Amino acid sequence: MLQYAAIVLIMLGLYGILTKRNVIKIIVSLNILEIGLNLFIVSVGFVDGGLAPIFTSQNATNDLNFVDPLPQALVLTAIVIGVGTTALGLAIAKTIYAKYGTFNLDEMGEK
């Protein structure tokens, strides 16, 4: 079941954010959480045997069994924003490394 796999990914990401002390690992955990969430939203719109919601010469009319296009559109938005936040997080991590020489939150501030 895809939905339970997605929930497991969300739990894994949350566990990583709560326990890891390395900035890069926190960002990777955030990404895992986000992928789980995206997978979950897409799975909400899945129909058994459904077609991709694109009209083509083979699937030409709106009577056919299409999957729900709305969650896919929302996830498209979420993926792009995820890329933006990841880039910003990695930039902050790079700045932190340039200042403290470490990615570990526990070792910072000792100087």
Place this chain on the structure above:
Amino acid sequence: MKNFLALALSLFIGFLIIMSLRNNVAFPEYGTVNVASRVSQAYLDRDVTENPGTVIFGESVNLESGPANTVTAIVADYRSFDTLGEVTVLFVSSLGVALLLGTKKQKRLEVDFHPNFMLRVGSRALFGIILMTGIYVAIHGHLTPGGGFPGGAMIASSMLLLYLANDSFRAKIKGFKILESAAGSAYILIGLIGLLVGGYFLQNVLDNGTLGSLFSAGFIPIIYVLIGLKVGSEISGVIDNFLTEEGV
């Protein structure tokens, strides 16, 4: 102890999600969704106001929304204002990266890896193919899977290839900045044209054409190509910021 607490919290939240979804009327079992009972059916029928008619590929003319790809119809037509906000979020994040990492005098980051001649020439040959694929995906966003965001990511990945394969390469970042601002401004201008002519911001005032032909759907392909250029130049700028450092 702390790890155990985090594990317990994660398991509790997963348990909470699963229990709240179980036997929920608004949340049917995986794969048994009835799309006809949702608002999405109106998007598939291309009619959100009256009784839906039939949509036929290659025959239907001047539908409410023109793209053959329904996801594009939602992203760039029905929820275009949402997409404008999303593009703004991406712009703000690339601006943040530039503020954090950008400096006046920049040079390429020193790495131990020095590419040989074959890699440099081969990457040049691949660059064109990847760039063309990205532009193709962005232009055909209203007909095929993909669109401006994946197309822009492909354009940026072709730039990343050049950066990775040549340790002295730097793109003309100023050009990217100009392209990015021009594309963003053109998106808002199209919205204002819709406001002046059609009465609503981002209203599609051009002819929607036949469903499934390349020149159809009015403003949608134009908007998606602009989004592709904007996303591609923004992510290329972010790549450049990450691979440069202060120096002469």
